[in-house]
Amino acid sequence: LGDRHHRISIQQALAEGVADAAGLRLHDSAIPDAASPPLPADADGDINRIRWRRKAPEALWQTSGGTLHARLTVAETRLCRLEFAGDLQLQPSDWLWRLEQRLAGVSLAELRPQIERFCREAPWDAPGFGEKDIVQVAELAAAQWSLGKTLALNAAQTHALMTFAAAPQASAAALTQAQALLVPYCAKPGWCKWRHREDCIECGKCAVGEAYRLGRERGLAVTTILNYAHLEATLARLKQEGAAAYLGMCCRAFFQKRHRAFRQAGLPAILMDIGGANCYRLKQEDQAYAGQFQAEARIDLPLLRHALQALPRRTGRAK
Known part of the structure; x- marks a missing residue:
């Protein structure tokens, strides 16, 4: 138990077990210590891999601050949910979560202006990425959903x-x-x-x-x-x-x-x-x-x- 990586992996496993049992999604708000070594990679070689449960349109966009992911579900032409994640540093730590809440129920046509409005209204600090990157990854996910609909694909194929x-x-x-x-x-x-x-x-x-x-x-x-x-x-x-x-x-x-x-x-x-x-x-x-x-x-x-x-x-x- 003296190894830091081993302690972190045990803590992560416990947290994920509790989240799975409760049907919750983990939000890691901790900002890593710059002096600490990186966490071990998973089987795919990815650091901080996102474990979303259902297959849905998912996009990524790389920035100098890290990789930003977005996944969405849509009913008709309105967002049921748009989720963000990534290996990024962000303050306040719940800023992306609050953006997700703001976007719930908006039409796809309003996606960009709603994100831009929230960025103006809610102060935030994120080294290496900004408003344009968030709009980019969100619109890429929306475009993927549109492609799936155009091609009459099921959820797994669209994913x-x-x-x-x-x-x-x-x-x-x-x-x-x-x-x-x-x-x-x-x-x-x-x-x-x-x-x-x-x-x-x-x-x-x-x-x-x-x-x-x-x-x-x-x-x-x-x-x-x-x-x-x-x-x-x-x-x-x-x-x-x-x-x-x-x-x-x-x-x-x-x-x-x-x-x-x-x-x-x-x-x-x-x-x-x-x-x-x-x-x-x-x-x-x-x-x-x-x-x-x-x-x-x-x-x-x-x-x-x-x-x-x-x-x-x-x-x-x-x-």
């Missing part, structure tokens, strides 16, 4: 979407303007000689081949991302070529940890979560970034089909 857009309203446009589909190499079978190549011959023996077929039928340029450097180069090329938007697939942990790559590219994107083997859980992040991850991920073909249905069918089949 599996990850949207990126400097202007959240551009997320919807990405559905009809996407010109490329990016697939992770880790979703190709380990036995496939095309696993570490950008292309696919659509042999019909795996889900990736079907993804290539579906994407090409819609006129998308489909590319297998071979490593992290290749992702950066591919996004830079798409931007240089004037692509309006793209679709892609990656795990949620990668989207959070490598958010910078998507932000630097500046292209609207709709990303779909993948299942199966996860390099973060297997603690093989470095191998994955280098293109040497050996395990196999699993893409969500039903979700991809839903997303591609919204794309206009272009003349000719992309190669």
Whole structure:
């Protein structure tokens, strides 16, 4: 019991047990001691991971002060609840909770002005992020909900979407303007000689081949991302070529940890979560970034089909 990390983990486990029994959500108002070492990471490698119970539209936005998360539930076009969380320092510590209370029941159209009004009325101090960041993550979550409704997705499928857009309203446009589909190499079978190549011959023996077929039928340029450097180069090329938007697939942990790559590219994107083997859980992040991850991920073909249905069918089949 002399180890500080061990004491903290016991306290956290007790607190979470009480919260689960009472049906409550924990709000950690403590500001960490700058001299203290970081808390241990969980199985995904995330620090201060958010454990929301129900699947719902969820967005994230990285700032210099940390990562800000937002999750919402909507009835018709009004917010039932909008929740914020993140690895951030904020005073007063209950400020985000009070913002959540203010936003309950407001229409989605009033989301931005209500947040801006609350920021003016309730003094707060948050190093590294501000009003624009809160508006950004809230509107990204709202855009994700709208996408789910447009595509007639269930709650789990909507949760599996990850949207990126400097202007959240551009997320919807990405559905009809996407010109490329990016697939992770880790979703190709380990036995496939095309696993570490950008292309696919659509042999019909795996889900990736079907993804290539579906994407090409819609006129998308489909590319297998071979490593992290290749992702950066591919996004830079798409931007240089004037692509309006793209679709892609990656795990949620990668989207959070490598958010910078998507932000630097500046292209609207709709990303779909993948299942199966996860390099973060297997603690093989470095191998994955280098293109040497050996395990196999699993893409969500039903979700991809839903997303591609919204794309206009272009003349000719992309190669």
